[in-house]
Amino acid sequence: MDERKPPSLEDLDARLRAVQERVDSRANGGKKDNGQPMSGLGLAFRVGIELVSALAVGVGIGWLLDRWLGTKPWLMVVFFFLGSAAGVLNVWRAMSGIGPGPGYRPVVEKDDETDGH
Amino acid sequence: MASPLEQFEVHTLAPIQIGGINASFTNASFYMALAVVAVTAFLVLGMRKAALVPGRWQSMAEILYDFVGGMIRDNAGHDARPFFPFVFTLFMFILFANLIGLIPGAFAVTSHIVVTFALAAVVFLGVTLVALAKHGVKFFSYFLPPDTPLYMAPLLVPIEVISYLARPVTLALRLFANMMAGHTMLHVFAGFVILLGVFGIAPLAVIVALYVLELLVALLQAYVFAILTCLYLHDALHLH
Numbered sequence: 001m002d003e004r005k006p007p008s009l010e011d012l013d014a015r016l017r018a019v020q021e022r023v024d025s026r027a028n029g030g031k032k033d034n035g036q037p038m039s040g041l042g043l044a045f046r047v048g049i050e051l052v053s054a055l056a057v058g059v060g061i062g063w064l065l066d067r068w069l070g071t072k073p074w075l076m077v078v079f080f081f082l083g084s085a086a087g088v089l090n091v092w093r094a095m096s097g098i099g100p101g102p103g104y105r106p107v108v109e110k111d112d113e114t115d116g117h
Numbered sequence: 118m119a120s121p122l123e124q125f126e127v128h129t130l131a132p133i134q135i136g137g138i139n140a141s142f143t144n145a146s147f148y149m150a151l152a153v154v155a156v157t158a159f160l161v162l163g164m165r166k167a168a169l170v171p172g173r174w175q176s177m178a179e180i181l182y183d184f185v186g187g188m189i190r191d192n193a194g195h196d197a198r199p200f201f202p203f204v205f206t207l208f209m210f211i212l213f214a215n216l217i218g219l220i221p222g223a224f225a226v227t228s229h230i231v232v233t234f235a236l237a238a239v240v241f242l243g244v245t246l247v248a249l250a251k252h253g254v255k256f257f258s259y260f261l262p263p264d265t266p267l268y269m270a271p272l273l274v275p276i277e278v279i280s281y282l283a284r285p286v287t288l289a290l291r292l293f294a295n296m297m298a299g300h301t302m303l304h305v306f307a308g309f310v311i312l313l314g315v316f317g318i319a320p321l322a323v324i325v326a327l328y329v330l331e332l333l334v335a336l337l338q339a340y341v342f343a344i345l346t347c348l349y350l351h352d353a354l355h356l357h
Contacts, residue, residue, distance in 0.1 A: 006170065049291050053287040054280060054283040054286075054287075057282045099351070099352070102277045
Protein backbone atom coordinates (compact mmCIF):
# COMPACT_ATOMS: atom_id res chain seq x y z
CA MET A 1 0.00 0.00 0.00
CA ASP A 2 2.94 2.28 0.57
CA GLU A 3 4.85 3.35 -2.50
CA ARG A 4 7.55 5.24 -0.63
CA LYS A 5 10.74 3.54 0.28
CA PRO A 6 10.69 2.78 4.01
CA PRO A 7 13.04 5.12 5.87
CA SER A 8 16.38 3.63 6.81
CA LEU A 9 16.88 2.37 10.34
CA GLU A 10 19.56 4.98 11.04
CA ASP A 11 17.18 7.69 10.03
CA LEU A 12 14.45 6.29 12.24
CA ASP A 13 16.87 5.96 15.09
CA ALA A 14 17.97 9.57 14.79
CA ARG A 15 14.41 10.75 14.69
CA LEU A 16 13.42 8.68 17.69
CA ARG A 17 16.36 10.06 19.62
CA ALA A 18 15.42 13.62 18.71
CA VAL A 19 11.89 13.04 19.96
CA GLN A 20 13.18 11.44 23.14
CA GLU A 21 15.44 14.41 23.81
CA ARG A 22 12.60 16.80 23.25
CA VAL A 23 10.42 14.87 25.65
CA ASP A 24 13.18 14.67 28.23
CA SER A 25 13.91 18.36 28.12
CA ARG A 26 10.26 19.15 28.45
CA ALA A 27 9.90 16.79 31.38
CA ASN A 28 12.84 18.40 33.14
CA GLY A 29 11.90 21.94 32.23
CA GLY A 30 8.28 21.92 33.22
CA LYS A 31 8.04 21.31 36.90
CA LYS A 32 5.64 18.53 37.56
CA ASP A 33 5.58 16.45 40.62
CA ASN A 34 2.23 14.88 40.81
CA GLY A 35 2.13 15.30 37.07
CA GLN A 36 -1.49 16.23 37.01
CA PRO A 37 -2.77 18.85 34.65
CA MET A 38 -5.07 20.82 36.87
CA SER A 39 -8.38 22.25 35.87
CA GLY A 40 -10.45 24.20 38.37
CA LEU A 41 -12.85 21.32 38.87
CA GLY A 42 -10.05 18.79 39.15
CA LEU A 43 -8.39 20.94 41.77
CA ALA A 44 -11.59 21.26 43.77
CA PHE A 45 -12.16 17.52 43.58
CA ARG A 46 -8.66 16.77 44.65
CA VAL A 47 -8.57 19.13 47.63
CA GLY A 48 -12.00 18.04 48.79
CA ILE A 49 -11.17 14.38 48.60
CA GLU A 50 -7.85 14.78 50.39
CA LEU A 51 -9.52 16.67 53.23
CA VAL A 52 -12.50 14.38 53.58
CA SER A 53 -10.61 11.11 53.44
CA ALA A 54 -8.07 12.08 56.10
CA LEU A 55 -10.86 13.38 58.30
CA ALA A 56 -12.87 10.20 57.81
CA VAL A 57 -9.87 8.03 58.65
CA GLY A 58 -9.19 10.11 61.77
CA VAL A 59 -12.76 9.97 62.99
CA GLY A 60 -12.90 6.26 62.15
CA ILE A 61 -9.80 5.50 64.19
CA GLY A 62 -11.15 7.57 67.08
CA TRP A 63 -14.48 5.80 66.97
CA LEU A 64 -12.90 2.35 66.92
CA LEU A 65 -10.54 3.21 69.78
CA ASP A 66 -13.48 4.58 71.76
CA ARG A 67 -15.44 1.41 71.27
CA TRP A 68 -12.46 -0.67 72.23
CA LEU A 69 -11.42 1.34 75.29
CA GLY A 70 -14.89 2.53 76.29
CA THR A 71 -13.88 6.18 76.41
CA LYS A 72 -16.74 7.53 74.35
CA PRO A 73 -16.61 10.19 72.99
CA TRP A 74 -13.23 11.63 73.90
CA LEU A 75 -10.88 9.83 71.57
CA MET A 76 -13.14 10.53 68.65
CA VAL A 77 -12.96 14.23 69.45
CA VAL A 78 -9.19 14.09 69.69
CA PHE A 79 -8.85 12.13 66.47
CA PHE A 80 -11.27 14.44 64.72
CA PHE A 81 -8.76 17.23 65.17
CA LEU A 82 -5.81 15.02 64.31
CA GLY A 83 -7.66 13.91 61.18
CA SER A 84 -8.34 17.50 60.16
CA ALA A 85 -4.68 18.31 60.67
CA ALA A 86 -3.71 15.31 58.55
CA GLY A 87 -6.17 16.42 55.87
CA VAL A 88 -4.76 19.93 55.74
CA LEU A 89 -1.26 18.47 55.66
CA ASN A 90 -2.21 16.21 52.76
CA VAL A 91 -3.69 19.14 50.85
CA TRP A 92 -0.55 21.14 51.49
CA ARG A 93 1.59 18.30 50.22
CA ALA A 94 -0.55 17.79 47.14
CA MET A 95 -0.67 21.46 46.25
CA SER A 96 2.97 22.33 46.85
CA GLY A 97 3.99 19.28 44.85
CA ILE A 98 6.43 17.80 47.35
CA GLY A 99 5.05 14.30 47.02
CA PRO A 100 3.19 12.19 49.53
CA GLY A 101 6.05 11.56 51.97
CA PRO A 102 6.07 12.76 55.57
CA GLY A 103 7.03 16.30 56.51
CA TYR A 104 6.04 19.53 54.88
CA ARG A 105 9.21 20.52 53.06
CA PRO A 106 10.67 19.08 49.87
CA VAL A 107 13.20 16.37 50.52
CA VAL A 108 16.80 17.35 49.79
CA GLU A 109 17.66 15.79 46.46
CA LYS A 110 21.09 14.50 47.53
CA ASP A 111 19.71 12.28 50.26
CA ASP A 112 17.43 10.73 47.74
CA GLU A 113 20.24 9.93 45.34
CA THR A 114 22.57 8.34 47.85
CA ASP A 115 19.68 6.32 49.24
CA GLY A 116 18.68 5.10 45.85
CA HIS A 117 21.97 3.59 44.67
CA MET B 118 -38.23 8.81 34.37
CA ALA B 119 -35.43 6.51 35.36
CA SER B 120 -33.26 7.76 38.16
CA PRO B 121 -29.78 8.85 37.10
CA LEU B 122 -28.41 6.48 39.71
CA GLU B 123 -30.13 3.45 38.27
CA GLN B 124 -27.20 2.85 35.94
CA PHE B 125 -25.06 1.91 38.93
CA GLU B 126 -27.29 -0.94 40.07
CA VAL B 127 -25.68 -4.32 40.30
CA HIS B 128 -27.74 -7.16 38.84
CA THR B 129 -27.10 -10.82 39.33
CA LEU B 130 -26.48 -12.63 36.08
CA ALA B 131 -25.70 -16.09 37.43
CA PRO B 132 -26.40 -16.77 41.12
CA ILE B 133 -23.54 -18.60 42.84
CA GLN B 134 -23.48 -19.44 46.53
CA ILE B 135 -20.24 -20.60 48.11
CA GLY B 136 -20.72 -21.65 51.72
CA GLY B 137 -23.40 -19.07 52.42
CA ILE B 138 -21.42 -16.30 50.76
CA ASN B 139 -23.09 -14.63 47.83
CA ALA B 140 -20.46 -14.92 45.09
CA SER B 141 -22.85 -14.44 42.20
CA PHE B 142 -21.65 -13.47 38.79
CA THR B 143 -23.07 -9.96 38.37
CA ASN B 144 -22.96 -7.35 35.69
CA ALA B 145 -20.06 -5.83 37.61
CA SER B 146 -18.15 -9.10 37.40
CA PHE B 147 -19.01 -9.33 33.73
CA TYR B 148 -17.63 -5.89 32.92
CA MET B 149 -14.51 -6.50 34.99
CA ALA B 150 -13.92 -9.75 33.12
CA LEU B 151 -14.59 -7.88 29.89
CA ALA B 152 -11.97 -5.28 30.80
CA VAL B 153 -9.41 -8.01 31.50
CA VAL B 154 -10.19 -9.77 28.23
CA ALA B 155 -10.09 -6.49 26.30
CA VAL B 156 -6.71 -5.51 27.75
CA THR B 157 -5.28 -8.93 27.01
CA ALA B 158 -6.66 -8.97 23.49
CA PHE B 159 -5.50 -5.42 22.85
CA LEU B 160 -1.93 -6.15 23.90
CA VAL B 161 -1.55 -9.71 22.65
CA LEU B 162 -3.17 -9.16 19.28
CA GLY B 163 -1.47 -5.79 18.89
CA MET B 164 1.95 -7.35 19.44
CA ARG B 165 1.17 -10.45 17.37
CA LYS B 166 3.40 -9.39 14.51
CA ALA B 167 5.96 -7.59 16.69
CA ALA B 168 7.17 -5.74 13.60
CA LEU B 169 10.32 -3.63 13.73
CA VAL B 170 8.39 -0.75 12.25
CA PRO B 171 5.14 -0.94 14.18
CA GLY B 172 1.74 -0.55 12.63
CA ARG B 173 -0.99 1.53 14.23
CA TRP B 174 -2.21 -1.08 16.66
CA GLN B 175 1.24 -2.17 17.69
CA SER B 176 2.15 1.51 18.15
CA MET B 177 -0.72 1.99 20.55
CA ALA B 178 0.33 -1.01 22.61
CA GLU B 179 3.95 0.13 22.61
CA ILE B 180 3.11 3.71 23.49
CA LEU B 181 1.13 2.60 26.52
CA TYR B 182 3.92 0.25 27.59
CA ASP B 183 6.49 2.99 27.13
CA PHE B 184 4.30 5.51 28.89
CA VAL B 185 3.97 3.43 32.04
CA GLY B 186 7.64 2.49 31.88
CA GLY B 187 8.60 6.17 31.73
CA MET B 188 6.19 7.01 34.51
CA ILE B 189 7.79 4.46 36.81
CA ARG B 190 11.30 5.58 35.90
CA ASP B 191 10.54 9.26 36.48
CA ASN B 192 8.43 8.93 39.59
CA ALA B 193 9.53 5.81 41.42
CA GLY B 194 13.18 5.51 40.39
CA HIS B 195 15.15 2.72 38.79
CA ASP B 196 14.85 0.24 41.60
CA ALA B 197 11.09 0.26 41.14
CA ARG B 198 11.40 -1.53 37.85
CA PRO B 199 10.42 -4.95 39.24
CA PHE B 200 7.02 -3.40 39.95
CA PHE B 201 6.41 -2.51 36.34
CA PRO B 202 4.04 -5.44 35.69
CA PHE B 203 1.94 -4.49 38.68
CA VAL B 204 1.62 -0.81 37.81
CA PHE B 205 1.05 -1.58 34.15
CA THR B 206 -1.70 -4.08 34.93
CA LEU B 207 -3.32 -1.63 37.30
CA PHE B 208 -3.16 1.19 34.78
CA MET B 209 -4.49 -0.86 31.88
CA PHE B 210 -7.29 -2.39 33.92
CA ILE B 211 -8.52 0.95 35.21
CA LEU B 212 -8.13 2.56 31.81
CA PHE B 213 -10.12 -0.13 30.04
CA ALA B 214 -12.73 -0.36 32.77
CA ASN B 215 -13.20 3.43 32.53
CA LEU B 216 -13.38 3.41 28.75
CA ILE B 217 -15.69 0.41 28.52
CA GLY B 218 -17.91 2.07 31.11
CA LEU B 219 -18.29 5.04 28.75
CA ILE B 220 -19.90 2.93 26.03
CA PRO B 221 -23.58 3.84 26.19
CA GLY B 222 -25.49 1.15 28.05
CA ALA B 223 -22.38 -0.37 29.58
CA PHE B 224 -21.73 -0.60 33.28
CA ALA B 225 -18.91 1.50 34.73
CA VAL B 226 -17.13 -0.77 37.17
CA THR B 227 -14.87 1.99 38.46
CA SER B 228 -17.87 4.04 39.57
CA HIS B 229 -18.29 1.60 42.45
CA ILE B 230 -16.32 2.36 45.56
CA VAL B 231 -16.02 -1.34 46.40
CA VAL B 232 -14.01 -1.87 43.24
CA THR B 233 -11.85 1.22 43.55
CA PHE B 234 -11.27 0.61 47.23
CA ALA B 235 -10.25 -2.97 46.58
CA LEU B 236 -7.71 -1.73 44.04
CA ALA B 237 -6.48 0.97 46.40
CA ALA B 238 -6.24 -1.48 49.28
CA VAL B 239 -4.09 -3.80 47.18
CA VAL B 240 -1.81 -0.89 46.34
CA PHE B 241 -1.66 0.25 49.95
CA LEU B 242 -0.98 -3.19 51.42
CA GLY B 243 1.50 -4.01 48.69
CA VAL B 244 3.43 -0.79 49.14
CA THR B 245 3.46 -1.14 52.92
CA LEU B 246 4.69 -4.73 52.69
CA VAL B 247 7.41 -3.69 50.24
CA ALA B 248 8.52 -0.98 52.65
CA LEU B 249 8.50 -3.37 55.60
CA ALA B 250 10.39 -6.02 53.67
CA LYS B 251 13.00 -3.55 52.50
CA HIS B 252 13.50 -1.51 55.63
CA GLY B 253 12.20 -3.67 58.46
CA VAL B 254 11.57 -1.81 61.68
CA LYS B 255 13.21 1.29 60.27
CA PHE B 256 10.02 1.74 58.27
CA PHE B 257 8.29 3.14 61.34
CA SER B 258 10.74 6.04 61.46
CA TYR B 259 8.88 7.12 58.35
CA PHE B 260 6.14 8.53 60.52
CA LEU B 261 8.47 11.01 62.15
CA PRO B 262 9.46 13.69 59.66
CA PRO B 263 13.20 14.33 59.63
CA ASP B 264 14.54 17.10 61.91
CA THR B 265 11.48 17.03 64.13
CA PRO B 266 12.08 18.12 67.72
CA LEU B 267 11.32 15.14 69.93
CA TYR B 268 8.69 16.93 72.03
CA MET B 269 6.60 17.34 68.88
CA ALA B 270 6.56 13.61 68.20
CA PRO B 271 3.42 12.76 70.23
CA LEU B 272 1.48 15.21 68.08
CA LEU B 273 3.12 14.63 64.73
CA VAL B 274 3.27 10.85 64.69
CA PRO B 275 -0.51 10.36 64.93
CA ILE B 276 -1.02 12.99 62.25
CA GLU B 277 1.46 11.29 59.94
CA VAL B 278 -0.07 7.88 60.62
CA ILE B 279 -3.55 9.18 59.80
CA SER B 280 -2.18 10.86 56.71
CA TYR B 281 -0.61 7.55 55.69
CA LEU B 282 -3.77 5.57 56.36
CA ALA B 283 -5.78 8.11 54.38
CA ARG B 284 -3.87 7.21 51.23
CA PRO B 285 -5.97 4.26 50.10
CA VAL B 286 -9.13 6.18 50.97
CA THR B 287 -8.02 9.15 48.87
CA LEU B 288 -6.99 6.89 46.02
CA ALA B 289 -10.28 5.01 46.03
CA LEU B 290 -12.47 8.06 46.57
CA ARG B 291 -10.91 10.04 43.77
CA LEU B 292 -11.44 7.44 41.08
CA PHE B 293 -14.89 6.57 42.35
CA ALA B 294 -16.08 10.17 42.73
CA ASN B 295 -14.82 11.23 39.32
CA MET B 296 -16.41 8.32 37.52
CA MET B 297 -19.67 8.45 39.40
CA ALA B 298 -20.07 12.20 39.03
CA GLY B 299 -19.38 11.99 35.31
CA HIS B 300 -21.82 9.18 34.63
CA THR B 301 -24.54 10.74 36.73
CA MET B 302 -24.11 14.05 34.94
CA LEU B 303 -24.34 12.37 31.54
CA HIS B 304 -27.52 10.63 32.58
CA VAL B 305 -29.11 13.80 33.96
CA PHE B 306 -28.46 15.65 30.72
CA ALA B 307 -29.74 12.70 28.74
CA GLY B 308 -32.97 13.01 30.73
CA PHE B 309 -33.21 16.70 29.73
CA VAL B 310 -32.97 15.75 26.07
CA ILE B 311 -36.11 13.64 26.34
CA LEU B 312 -38.01 16.13 28.52
CA LEU B 313 -37.40 19.10 26.23
CA GLY B 314 -38.48 17.45 22.99
CA VAL B 315 -37.34 19.58 20.05
CA PHE B 316 -35.30 21.88 22.27
CA GLY B 317 -33.46 18.82 23.51
CA ILE B 318 -30.83 19.68 20.96
CA ALA B 319 -29.25 22.06 23.50
CA PRO B 320 -28.63 19.46 26.22
CA LEU B 321 -27.61 17.07 23.45
CA ALA B 322 -24.80 19.46 22.55
CA VAL B 323 -23.84 19.59 26.22
CA ILE B 324 -23.73 15.79 26.29
CA VAL B 325 -21.33 15.73 23.37
CA ALA B 326 -19.03 18.14 25.20
CA LEU B 327 -19.41 16.26 28.48
CA TYR B 328 -18.66 13.00 26.76
CA VAL B 329 -15.34 14.34 25.53
CA LEU B 330 -14.62 15.56 29.03
CA GLU B 331 -15.48 12.13 30.39
CA LEU B 332 -13.07 10.51 27.95
CA LEU B 333 -10.40 12.82 29.30
CA VAL B 334 -11.38 12.00 32.88
CA ALA B 335 -11.25 8.27 32.10
CA LEU B 336 -7.69 8.61 30.84
CA LEU B 337 -6.65 11.05 33.51
CA GLN B 338 -7.96 9.02 36.43
CA ALA B 339 -6.21 5.87 35.24
CA TYR B 340 -3.06 7.97 34.95
CA VAL B 341 -3.50 9.54 38.38
CA PHE B 342 -4.07 6.16 40.01
CA ALA B 343 -0.95 4.75 38.41
CA ILE B 344 1.23 7.77 39.14
CA LEU B 345 0.19 7.89 42.79
CA THR B 346 1.05 4.20 43.03
CA CYS B 347 4.47 5.11 41.63
CA LEU B 348 4.94 7.92 44.14
CA TYR B 349 3.95 5.64 47.01
CA LEU B 350 6.34 2.99 45.71
CA HIS B 351 9.09 5.58 45.59
CA ASP B 352 8.41 6.43 49.21
CA ALA B 353 8.35 2.79 50.19
CA LEU B 354 11.65 2.08 48.49
CA HIS B 355 13.52 5.17 49.60
CA LEU B 356 12.01 6.32 52.94
CA HIS B 357 13.35 9.74 53.71
